Amino acid sequence: MKLSTRGRYGLRAMYDLALRYGEGPVPLNSIADRQMVSLHYLEQLMAKLRKAGLVASSRGAQGGYELTKPPEEITVGDVVRVMEGSFDPVQCLAHDFDHEDCEQLEDCVVRFVWKKLQDCTNRVLDSINLRDLCEGTVDLSSGSCGACASDSQRPMGTCQ
Amino acid sequence: MKLSTRGRYGLRAMYDLALRYGEGPVPLNSIADRQMVSLHYLEQLMAKLRKAGLVASSRGAQGGYELTKPPEEITVGDVVRVMEGSFDPVQCLAHDFDHEDCEQLEDCVVRFVWKKLQDCTNRVLDSINLRDLCEGTVDLSSGSCGACASDSQRPMGTCQ
DNA sequence: GGAATCCCAAGTAAACTAATCGGGATTCCC
DNA sequence: GGGAATCCCGATTAGTTTACTTGGGATTCC
Numbered sequence: 038m039k040l041s042t043r044g045r046y047g048l049r050a051m052y053d054l055a056l057r058y059g060e061g062p063v064p065l066n067s068i069a070d071r072q073m074v075s076l077h078y079l080e081q082l083m084a085k086l087r088k089a090g091l092v093a094s095s096r097g098a099q100g101g102y103e104l105t106k107p108p109e110e111i112t113v114g115d116v117v118r119v120m121e122g123s124f125d126p127v128q129c130l131a132h133d134f135d136h137e138d139c140e141q142l143e144d145c146v147v148r149f150v151w152k153k154l155q156d157c158t159n160r161v162l163d164s165i166n167l168r169d170l171c172e173g174t175v176d177l178s179s180g181s182c183g184a185c186a187s188d189s190q191r192p193m194g195t196c197q
Numbered sequence: 198m199k200l201s202t203r204g205r206y207g208l209r210a211m212y213d214l215a216l217r218y219g220e221g222p223v224p225l226n227s228i229a230d231r232q233m234v235s236l237h238y239l240e241q242l243m244a245k246l247r248k249a250g251l252v253a254s255s256r257g258a259q260g261g262y263e264l265t266k267p268p269e270e271i272t273v274g275d276v277v278r279v280m281e282g283s284f285d286p287v288q289c290l291a292h293d294f295d296h297e298d299c300e301q302l303e304d305c306v307v308r309f310v311w312k313k314l315q316d317c318t319n320r321v322l323d324s325i326n327l328r329d330l331c332e333g334t335v336d337l338s339s340g341s342c343g344a345c346a347s348d349s350q351r352p353m354g355t356c357q
Numbered sequence: 358g359g360a361a362t363c364c365c366a367a368g369t370a371a372a373c374t375a376a377t378c379g380g381g382a383t384t385c386c387c
Numbered sequence: 388g389g390g391a392a393t394c395c396c397g398a399t400t401a402g403t404t405t406a407c408t409t410g411g412g413a414t415t416c417c
Binding site for chain 2: 362363364
Binding site for chain 1: 391394395396
């Protein structure tokens with residue numbers, strides 16, 4: 038189980054926008070530079086976030102992207118589910134699954150393991166919003182990245 | 198984020214073996230039949246579990262596979278990590294990652310979101326062992342599969 | 358000796374990933 | 388009104404992964 042670059046880049050872009058919330062449209066090339074991601078690729082990712090209603094765009098010079106809601110009203114789960122697709126470890130946990138097909142697919146006991154996993158994942162992702170990220174109020178107690186902690190020139194809580 | 202068939206089939210095969218623990222080698226074709234999985238594909242999956250030391254095989258007629266440990270000593274996490282690879286949402290959370298590369302890769306704040314996700318996932322998967330599955334002592338309270346509950350002809354806790 | 362098993366390596370079609378490429382449409386500002 | 392800055396869109400692509408299938412070989416029991 039891995040995250041794709043879509044989820045990772047997408048969340049970093051949203052974090053970047055959250056840091057600049059209220060300052061007007063943020064052009065994508067500045068995000069691409071800061072986050073070191075290909076501009077064209079990021080455009081594709083932003084299209085998903087726009088269609089999901091999480092960001093709004095304005096075209097032309099001085100255009101760019103901005104969050105459609107305050108950072109505290111957007112959870113990490115909102116972003117990740119848009120970028121990665123909803124976390125359905127197995128098909129028959131998906132909302133639109135026809136349970137007539139049940140016996141063809143999965144052992145019940147085993148399926149509920151996946152259900153527990155899904156619940157836990159959503160709970161974690163929905164418990165953190167973009168404002169938490171900006172303010173560094175996320176509890177970082179579990180595990181630490183030594184390489185980052187010592188670099189004090191960078192903006193708070195960031196690596197680059 | 199999805200589980201591949203490797204993780205799903207692998208856990209079902211291990212559950213099947215756990216139900217028959219102590220009864221001698223279980224031939225793979227019987228597992229493949231019960232779990233409705235291609236025999237040859239299942240062979241490949243079992244090879245991983247064997248190399249990881251979770252099952253032992255005996256060849257020849259009356260041969261088959263069996264757990265190397267009692268079901269209560271094998272967690273779902275043990276199985277899933279073998280089958281899916283360890284859940285490292287991003288590279289730099291992996292054990293062998295060189296943190297010199299840190300600034301190239303990921304924003305710290307965002308990374309700790311992934312760290313929390315990893316911790317929670319491992320905690321859930323490691324909290325359930327194969328005996329729990331066999332005895333149905335897993336707490337199934339969150340969510341339910343209507344199609345299964347009503348079918349009383351099947352072995353307890355199963356769908357098929 | 359033959360049936361039942363596990364073991365192994367190779368091949369494959371389809372999907373997915375992580376982009377790149379090339380251009381078009383809109384808007385601001387001078 | 389012209390040009391720069393920006394978003395928008397569709398096509399293409401190389402590489403990887405997934406979920407198998409195919410075809411056999413080795414071992415063991417009876």
